Each structure stands twice: as structure tokens, then as C-alpha cells.
Amino acid sequence: MRLSPYFIPVVLGLSLGIGAPVAAPSASAQVAVGIGISVPIAPPPIPVYEQPPIPGPGYIWTPGYWAWGDDGYYWVPGVWVEPPSVGLLWTPPYWGFAGGFYGFHAGYWGATVGFYGGIDYGFGYGGFGFDGGYWNGGNFYYNRSVTNIRNVNITNVYNRRVVNARPGGAAFNGPGGVRARPTAAQLAAERGARRDPTPAQLQQREAARSNPELRAVANRGKPPIAATTRPGDLHTGVVAARAAGPGAARAAALRENAVKAAQARVRTGNAAATAENRAGATPNRGAAAQARTDHASARGQAQSAQGQARAAANREAAQARAERARTQGQARATAGQDRAAANRQAAQARAERARTQGQARATAGQDRAAANRQAGQARADRAQARAQARTDHASARGQARATAGQDRAAANRQAAEARAQRAQAHAAQNRPAMAERRMQAQRPAPQQRMAHAAPRPAPAQRAMPQRMAAPRPAPAEHAAPHVAAPQRPSGGGGGGHPAGNPRDQHR
Numbered sequence: 365m366r367l368s369p370y371f372i373p374v375v376l377g378l379s380l381g382i383g384a385p386v387a388a389p390s391a392s393a394q395v396a397v398g399i400g401i402s403v404p405i406a407p408p409p410i411p412v413y414e415q416p417p418i419p420g421p422g423y424i425w426t427p428g429y430w431a432w433g434d435d436g437y438y439w440v441p442g443v444w445v446e447p448p449s450v451g452l453l454w455t456p457p458y459w460g461f462a463g464g465f466y467g468f469h470a471g472y473w474g475a476t477v478g479f480y481g482g483i484d485y486g487f488g489y490g491g492f493g494f495d496g497g498y499w500n501g502g503n504f505y506y507n508r509s510v511t512n513i514r515n516v517n518i519t520n521v522y523n524r525r526v527v528n529a530r531p532g533g534a535a536f537n538g539p540g541g542v543r544a545r546p547t548a549a550q551l552a553a554e555r556g557a558r559r560d561p562t563p564a565q566l567q568q569r570e571a572a573r574s575n576p577e578l579r580a581v582a583n584r585g586k587p588p589i590a591a592t593t594r595p596g597d598l599h600t601g602v603v604a605a606r607a608a609g610p611g612a613a614r615a616a617a618l619r620e621n622a623v624k625a626a627q628a629r630v631r632t633g634n635a636a637a638t639a640e641n642r643a644g645a646t647p648n649r650g651a652a653a654q655a656r657t658d659h660a661s662a663r664g665q666a667q668s669a670q671g672q673a674r675a676a677a678n679r680e681a682a683q684a685r686a687e688r689a690r691t692q693g694q695a696r697a698t699a700g701q702d703r704a705a706a707n708r709q710a711a712q713a714r715a716e717r718a719r720t721q722g723q724a725r726a727t728a729g730q731d732r733a734a735a736n737r738q739a740g741q742a743r744a745d746r747a748q749a750r751a752q753a754r755t756d757h758a759s760a761r762g763q764a765r766a767t768a769g770q771d772r773a774a775a776n777r778q779a780a781e782a783r784a785q786r787a788q789a790h791a792a793q794n795r796p797a798m799a800e801r802r803m804q805a806q807r808p809a810p811q812q813r814m815a816h817a818a819p820r821p822a823p824a825q826r827a828m829p830q831r832m833a834a835p836r837p838a839p840a841e842h843a844a845p846h847v848a849a850p851q852r853p854s855g856g857g858g859g860g861h862p863a864g865n866p867r868d869q870h871r
Contacts, residue, residue: 401432401467401468402463402465402466402467402468403432403465403466404464404465404466405436405437405466406459406461406466406535406536406540406541407430407432407437407459407466407535407536407580408430408437408535408580408584408585408608409532409533409534409535409585409608410428410429410430410483410484410485410486410531410532410533410534410535411428411439411531411532411585411586411587411590411605411606411607411608412530412531412532412605412606412607412608413428413442413531413590413591413603413604413605413606414512414591414603414606415442415486415487415510415511415512415591415603416444416512416591416592416593416601416602416603417512417513417514417515417516417593417601418444418506418511418512418513418516418518419444419516419593419594420516420518421504421516421518421520422446422504423444423445423446424444424445424446424447424453424454424497424504425442425444425454425487425488425496425511426442426443426444426445426454426456426471426565427442427456427485427486427487427489427531428440428441428442428443428485428531428587428590428591429456429457429458429471429485429535430459430535430580431457431468431569431572431573432468433573433579435579435581436579436580436581437579437580438572438573438575438578438579438580439572439578439580439583439587439589439590440568440569440572440573440578441568441572441578441587441589441590441591441592441598441602442485442487442590442591442592443564443565443568443591443592443593443594443595444593444594444595445562445564445565445568445595446562446564447473447562448473448559448562449559450499450502451475451499451502452473452474452475452559453473453474453475453476453477453494453499454471454472454473454477454494455471455472455473455474455477455478455479455480455553455554456471456480456483456485456489457469457470457471457480458480458481458483458535458536458537459481459535459536459537459541460481460536460537460538461536461537461538461539461540461541462538466536466538469481470561471561472558472559472560472561473558473559473560473561473562474553474556474557474558474559475553475556475557476549476553476556477493477494477550477553478546478550478551478553478554479544479546479547479550479551479553479554481536481537481542481544482537482542482543482544483533483534483535483536483537483542484531484532484533484542485531486510486529486530486531486532487510487511487529487530487531488507488510488511488526490526490527490529491542491544492544492547492550495507495510495524495526496510496511497511500520503520504520505520505521505522506518506520506521506522507521507522507523507524507526508521508522508523509523509524509525509526509529510526510529525706527699564595564596565595567595567596568592568595568596571596571597571598572589572598575589575598577589583605584608585608586605586607586608587604587605588604588605589602589603589604590603590604590605591603
């Protein structure tokens, strides 16, 4: 049986979609070696799920993605893995639409994060680059705003707000999906040195491929195992998807319509090929004409089915764009509300800081004023104490001088009285002797009288009184002309002073 040239590309194009028995390389083998594959059906949107807690320091998050297997799309859960070496970052895989097919671009490890289609995988992979952490000096620093760090002691952390913190949206780049273009730096990263996925990542993908629950036809875009803590372990630390991605139901309907259209194209192509083979085997011109007519009808039906499929695809793409625009509008509105709330909180924080600082300054001013008052009062008290001390000292000195003056005056009076008493006593003791000395000084001695009397002419002879014949003896008190000096009073007084030395008394 001969096949028409039209039928061959249809079968080849649909062999991966409906499982037609066509000799082609296995999809899983192609992904394993990093070779992109192409399928005619778009992948489901990225489901919404939470990130499991990090098992320890040094792990890097690799987000989940849709892969292609023998039974269609299946979900590879996100997982924490250790990089192949220090300083490497993970670039997630993505699907890109080109030439009517969706091609798979495998992920890789590199020094920088390359282009991954602008897909919002969440948890730091918001479409461009990676905001979940960075390498510094051999240590990886985690952004707490997008990294689930619980019950693990990790000190290399920081906090930076990220807009696309949760996954969601289309899972492919191109019309009907995400419209994004790679930058020059991302293209350079893709052309630079790259490392293939680690054995742990391949183990995670193989475990997902063999699990029927992770196939899109079974979970309809909401996988029960959306993420895990350990690679290859789909039972411990499992996180289920909270919801299918926006447009998952329409994507499933679109895939069903595409499968039906492909089946219709296959049936039409088979009928046309049968008619053409019949026409070639029958020499009857009428039969050949009928075969050509059947073939043209089959081709028309196939083209009509293709047109319907394209129209359905266009409608679904338009709806997906509208849904994406609505989602983006909601995201922008939410982001605006978040920014407004953050601004309000920042303004409130600034006002609270200003109020607190004002209160602190007022309290500090009051404290300084109280301290100044206390210091002034202390200075005044010290000045008053010094003045009182000077007054007391002056009063004490005045009293001491007055007492000393009174003591000296009393001593002087006592000394004067003692001198007067001594003078009186001395005068009383020496008065007889002094009188005798004066009398002796006034009365000449007998020899002197005789000497003076001899030359004088004798007066007329007259009789000398008898009493003049012999000198009259001196009174008894004048018998001893020597008068003994008055003795000092006992007691060691100086100068015979009856009261002693006035200086000693003063002392």
C-alpha cells in the first residue's frame, strides 16, 4: 500500500501526541541528553503550590516543570538539590512555540542564570534571573521572602521583596503563552560553560515519569505531588498543588480538540491513501476519477478539520491571552495595593519614629534641664557652704582675737598689779634704810664736824650744853646701816613678782 506525501508528515507530527507506531527516538531519551523535542500540543499551565522547607544549608531550589513522555505531559515535582559545584546556579527548562510545534529546552547549571522563557516558576524564578539567593565567598545566601526556611539553622540569609513569589501562568513561551525575549547576557550564559542536570535531578524526573498520578491526563493540571524535599522520594515531605494554573481547563480542552483533529486527519489521510492506492491498482478510468474525487474530498475534510482545529486553537489562545491579561491586571493591582500598603506602613513607621524621636528629644531636654537645675542648685549649695565656712571662720578668728585680747589685758592688769605690789613692798622694806641714808647724807660725820670746827674762831666763851658734849647715840633702828634685800617668794616666780612672771601666767 502506498502512502501519499501528505499523510507522512501528519503521522510523524502526531506520533508523539497519540502514540502512533512510528519509529522515532524516545522522548525521555531525548530529554536525558539535553536534545529538545517538539510536540504539537501546548503544555498545561504551571500549577499553584507551596515550597517545602529547605533540608539544610547549601541546597538550591529547582522548580517543577512539565515534561513529555510516552503518555503525554507529566509533572516533574520541584525539589531541593545540591549543585554540582560551588558557585553554580540553575536555569530551569521551558517550552517554546515555533513553526507550529512546542519545543523543549532543557535546563542546565551555569555561573549565571540564563533564559528560561520568561516562565513564572515562583520562589525566586519570576521569569528573568533568580531572586532566591546568591553565592558569596563559597557560601550561598538565601532570600527569606521567597525561601521556606523552617526548623533549620541557616545564618546566611537576607530579606528582599519579590513580586512573583508564587508560581503560576503559562508554561511555554510564544503566541498564547508568555511573550519574552532573551537578553544579551542570557544568550551569553546559554552559550557559555554549562553543566547537565545532576543525577539527583534525573532520578527525580524518572520517578515522576513512572508515576501515573503525575500525568496531565490524570490530574488535569493539578498534580497531587507538586514538590518534594528530597530528590527521587515522592512520599516524604510531599507538597500537593493547591490549584491548577489559570487556564488549565481550557488547555485540557484544547489538547482534546487537537487530539480529535489529529485523529480526524489520520482517518482522512488513510482514506485518501486507500483511494489513491485503489485508483492506481484499477485500470478503469471511472474508478480512478472516483478515487481522485474521494481523495480531494478527504483532503477537503482534512483541511476543514485543520481549519477548525486552528480556529479552536486561536479561540483558546485569545482566551488564554485575555485570562493572562486579567491575571496580570490582578497581579498589578495586587502589587499596587501591596506597594500602597507598604507605603502606608512605611509612612506610619516614619511617623512613629518621628514621634518617638520627638519624645526622646523632649525627655532628653527635660532630663538635661533637670540636671542643669540640680547642678545649679549644687553650685549654689557649695557657694553658700563656702560663704558660711568663711563667715564661721571669720567669726571664730574674731572671737579668738577678742578672747586673746581679753586674756592679754587681764594678764597685763595682773602684771601691773603685781608690779605695783612689788613696788609697794619694796618701798615698804626699803623706806627706813632710805630715810637713814638720807639722814646720814644730810648729817656729817663727827671727824668732819671736828675738822670744820677747829679753824673756826671760837665764839664768845659760852658754855656748851651738856648734851653737846658727847654725840647722841643713833636710834636702834639705825644701828645697822646695812639693810638686807627682800627675799624672793617661793614658787619660782621671776623678779620677786608676788604673782610670778606675767608672761608665764599668760602662757
